[in-house]
Amino acid sequence: MRELDHGCPNCEEEQTFYRAAATHLHLGLKTKWYCPECGYGFVRIDGDIDSSAA
Structure with a gap:
């Protein structure tokens, strides 16, 4: 996956x-x-940990 729809x-x-x-x-x-x-950038780890929620 190279694209992701996200707020x-x-x-x-x-x-x-x-x-x-x-x-x-x-x-x-x-x-x-x-x-x-x-x-704007953020990091996800295995889809479970998401830095955008911080």
Whole structure:
């Protein structure tokens, strides 16, 4: 998956985020996502841990 629809706090609407990087950790797959409109980014680990909720 290279695209993800997700709410962007900077744009204040749903945006299509693009995968910037991905690597495997002992916790699972760590994926960095970014919004091409404003540059906001967040990290997800195995889909369970999401830094955008912080």
